[in-house]
Amino acid sequence: MIKRNTIQCSLVQETVQQLPGHVTADEVYDAIVKDHPNISRATVYRNLNRLSQMGKIRRIEVPGGADRFERWCHPHYHIKCERCGRVFDVDMEYIPHLEEKIKDTHGFELTGHDILFTGICPQCRT
Incomplete structure (x- = not known):
């Protein structure tokens, strides 16, 4: 199944690229919804997962806390x-x-x- 690159997916990726540091899904959503009030939280979460699986952003699993996302995909601690x-x-x-x-x-x-x-x-x- 070919997955298409949607406007929402591009918007999520651009937002992660622009936000400083290691951001939560809620922080990405809060940044996007200011200018795009019709986007849903589920859409943001789904696209964060998709982008991390594609290797376009990095997911950092944080035990006991919210996962974080960042633009740097190279291996580091x-x-x-x-x-x-x-x-x-x-x-x-x-x-x-x-x-x-x-x-x-x-x-x-x-x-x-x-x-x-x-x-x-x-x-x-x-």
């Missing part, structure tokens, strides 16, 4: 502030093939990894 919940990029070299160094005892064929560090951001520490 993130850190989440335990107090304010914001997510930041970690400035360190990505470790390619890390999954090959891990012996899996559950029968998985490891295909990649995504690491989310946690801590307290400088703003929340003060």
Whole structure:
């Protein structure tokens, strides 16, 4: 089945590209609905999922919090502030093939990894 690139999909992608940092689906929706009041939350969520599956944006799964989306699709790590919940990029070299160094005892064929560090951001520490 060929999926067409809709105006809504383009709008969602452009919004993720323009918003700073790592945004939630609600933040993307709130930004879009200001100028496009007829767009539904479901349409935004559906297109965020579609764009992340297509590799046009990156989804960051945040345990205990809302998933985040960002424009940078290259492999890199993130850190989440335990107090304010914001997510930041970690400035360190990505470790390619890390999954090959891990012996899996559950029968998985490891295909990649995504690491989310946690801590307290400088703003929340003060």
